[in-house]
Amino acid sequence: MKKDNNKVIYWLLTGCILIFIMVVVGGITRLTHSGLSISNYKLISGVIPPMNDIEWQEAFDLYKQYPEYQKLNNHFNLQDFKDIYFWEWLHRVIGRFIGLVFLIPFLYFLITKQLSKPTITKSIILLGLGAFQGFMGWYMVKSGLVDNPDVSHYRLAAHLTTAFVTFAYTFWVALDLIYPVNKDINIDFRNFIRFALVVLLIQIIYGAFVAGLDAGFIHNHWPMMSEGQFMHDTVFIEQQPWYKNFVEGKSGVQFAHRILAYIVVFSVIAIWHKSKKLTLTKLQSNGILSLLIVVGIQFLLGVFTILFQVPVWLGVAHQVGAFILLSSMIFTLHRFTK
Numbered sequence: 025m026k027k028d029n030n031k032v033i034y035w036l037l038t039g040c041i042l043i044f045i046m047v048v049v050g051g052i053t054r055l056t057h058s059g060l061s062i063s064n065y066k067l068i069s070g071v072i073p074p075m076n077d078i079e080w081q082e083a084f085d086l087y088k089q090y091p092e093y094q095k096l097n098n099h100f101n102l103q104d105f106k107d108i109y110f111w112e113w114l115h116r117v118i119g120r121f122i123g124l125v126f127l128i129p130f131l132y133f134l135i136t137k138q139l140s141k142p143t144i145t146k147s148i149i150l151l152g153l154g155a156f157q158g159f160m161g162w163y164m165v166k167s168g169l170v171d172n173p174d175v176s177h178y179r180l181a182a183h184l185t186t187a188f189v190t191f192a193y194t195f196w197v198a199l200d201l202i203y204p205v206n207k208d209i210n211i212d213f214r215n216f217i218r219f220a221l222v223v224l225l226i227q228i229i230y231g232a233f234v235a236g237l238d239a240g241f242i243h244n245h246w247p248m249m250s251e252g253q254f255m256h257d258t259v260f261i262e263q264q265p266w267y268k269n270f271v272e273g274k275s276g277v278q279f280a281h282r283i284l285a286y287i288v289v290f291s292v293i294a295i296w297h298k299s300k301k302l303t304l305t306k307l308q309s310n311g312i313l314s315l316l317i318v319v320g321i322q323f324l325l326g327v328f329t330i331l332f333q334v335p336v337w338l339g340v341a342h343q344v345g346a347f348i349l350l351s352s353m354i355f356t357l358h359r360f361t362k
Contacts, residue, residue, distance in 0.1 A: 177236025
């Protein structure tokens with residue numbers, strides 16, 4: 025049987041789609057403040073939600089023992105709890121399902137010898153990334169169950185970034201199988217796309233910081249942070265020493281996210297401009313065109329998310345935009361990589 029066949033490609037692309045769905049549901053979970061509604065972790069039995077009034081009341085009583093209810097949501101009734109429980113439960117179930125979708129076909133392909141040695145190695149790395157992603161989800165939730173009724177924005181960023189990296193690597197492995205033929209490349213141009221990818225990943229991390237600190241709910245103006253101020257007065261004074269403002273201060277983190285957005289846009293424009301001097305294949309040209317279109321849409325989504333003070337649908341759309349932009353960047357980089 026042919027190794028690395030179409031079934032293997034479909035398996036990897038299915039994983040990409042599921043990770044995408046996982047990130048969307050995770051964004052909704054965060055924006056609806058649902059992430060701390062399930063305070064225990066049960067790998068198998070946790071798949072089944074409460075099935076009757078007694079079980080729902082037990083779950084609600086458990087929720088009442090933790091800081092989020094005691095300090096923020098003590099006005100909640102059982103129906104309010106059910107509303108936030110749903111999104112966190114769905115997020116966890118999808119995560120478990122992704123684990124099965126990656127593991128079971130991998131074992132099947134391995135036993136039936138449908139994977140080449142390089143793909144076996146890459147698949148093991150993917151399984152490791154997936155396991156680490158699950159651990160980071162638990163580690164993130166744990167930070168909001170002690171004193172502060174909110175998860176650590178550092179752990180949130182690690183959880184989200186790991187999801188994006190897992191998707192990017194899965195997509196890259198699939199592209200390796202879809203386009204196995206080597207090609208001549210312009211190394212300088214490839215390295216510039218790599219630089220743009222690094223900037224984009226840093227921007228994604230800062231997007232998670234903004235979400236984790238609820239920093240999108242302040243300074244809801246654009247292009248200024250407030251009337252007459254491109255950089256708000258509070259950017260440097262919320263935290264001490266001053267550099268902590270750019271990783272822990274709401275104003276500083278939002279300002280960094282804004283500046284990085286401009287850098288990402290200019291990097292993509294520079295990629296497009298530099299590519300005009302090269303002889304491109306159709307796929308390379310399409311990749312760069314997709315980058316231009318998606319980065320423009322994503323920038324506008326970011327602006328509107330700030331101006332309208334982060335409604336759930338816009339916040340989720342902005343996160344989806346980041347996901348699609350990363351996909352375009354990975355595809356374009358792959359087309360310019362030997």
